[in-house]
Amino acid sequence: MGRTKTIVPRTSTDRMLFLLMVVGIPFAVLWLGFVILPHYHDSVNSVVVMHIVSASFILYNIFHNMFLVIRTDASGRTSYLPSVLKPGWRYCAICQVNYPPRSYHCHVCEECILKRDHHCKFTGCCIGYHNHRYFLVGVWYIFIGALYGICYQWEYVQSTINLHGIYFFLSLLAPHFALLFGAISLWGVLVATLHTLALATLFMTGYLLVLQLWAILRGQTQYEMKHNIHDYNLSVKQNIIDVLGRRWKIAWLSPIISSPLKGDGINFRKANEYEPPKDI
Ligand SMILES: [Zn+2]
Numbered sequence: 431m432g433r434t435k436t437i438v439p440r441t442s443t444d445r446m447l448f449l450l451m452v453v454g455i456p457f458a459v460l461w462l463g464f465v466i467l468p469h470y471h472d473s474v475n476s477v478v479v480m481h482i483v484s485a486s487f488i489l490y491n492i493f494h495n496m497f498l499v500i501r502t503d504a505s506g507r508t509s510y511l512p513s514v515l516k517p518g519w520r521y522c523a524i525c526q527v528n529y530p531p532r533s534y535h536c537h538v539c540e541e542c543i544l545k546r547d548h549h550c551k552f553t554g555c556c557i558g559y560h561n562h563r564y565f566l567v568g569v570w571y572i573f574i575g576a577l578y579g580i581c582y583q584w585e586y587v588q589s590t591i592n593l594h595g596i597y598f599f600l601s602l603l604a605p606h607f608a609l610l611f612g613a614i615s616l617w618g619v620l621v622a623t624l625h626t627l628a629l630a631t632l633f634m635t636g637y638l639l640v641l642q643l644w645a646i647l648r649g650q651t652q653y654e655m656k657h658n659i660h661d662y663n664l665s666v667k668q669n670i671i672d673v674l675g676r677r678w679k680i681a682w683l684s685p686i687i688s689s690p691l692k693g694d695g696i697n698f699r700k701a702n703e704y705e706p707p708k709d710i
Pocket residue numbers: 522523524525526534535536540541542
């Protein structure tokens with residue numbers, strides 16, 4: 431209790447993945463800005479400015495959201511938790527506190543998390559009721575950033591590797607073999623490796639987004655999805671509001687947009703008690 435939340439993750443695996451993210455993403459932006467962009471443009475023009483503004487917007491959203499994922503207290507430490515065990519609640523013997531439904535203890539974070547979704551190894555902390563919005567939007571912008579980078583450098587990658595059909599895709603998958611056979615240069619190996627990493631990021635975040643949206647739209651956490659629990663599925667709109675907050679239509683544009691959550695992370699309406707509002 432009362433532990434100060436630090437930015438640096440606690441386990442070595444989490445620290446490695448965190449480092450990969452905080453170094454890898456700025457490196458990708460520098461690569462696009464100082465290697466790819468000068469290949470297409472000789473001077474600064476309106477198209478260059480548009481790319482700089484778009485990339486800055488995506489980069490800002492990734493890091494501010496991820497910062498808030500880490501800094502937001504997802505545990506129930508600051509909430510009022512009763513000393514009497516209510517129906518549906520459970521006692522956590524490690525935290526020695528009664529916790530509400532949907533809360534679970536994380537053995538990495540060493541605390542119980544309100545409406546626990548999962549432990550994110552890239553930020554080294556748990557995703558729960560209070561920081562779910564920042565996680566979802568942060569992953570969305572990583573996905574968009576990877577897609578942006580892949581499309582933007584596509585022409586450069588094709589002209590550098592200069593192979594066609596199956597040989598082009600094989601050189602992306604195993605550039606060192608292509609180098610051994612003299613099909614591509616050492617620079618080509620670097621270009622192919624970075625492009626493959628960007629593709630891997632795109633598929634990984636795309637898969638994560640599908641899993642997240644599949645659960646969120648049905649009012650579930652990842653745990654509830656795995657265990658087929660549908661108790662909190664109110665309506666698609668209410669389920670989105672429960673994650674993104676009251677201003678869900680614009681909350682994804684920037685983490686500085688205030689979008690308060692309707693609940694407290696402790697009390698949840700159940701689907702069988704819910705009556706859809708006539709007007710929100
Ligand atoms: Zn606990």
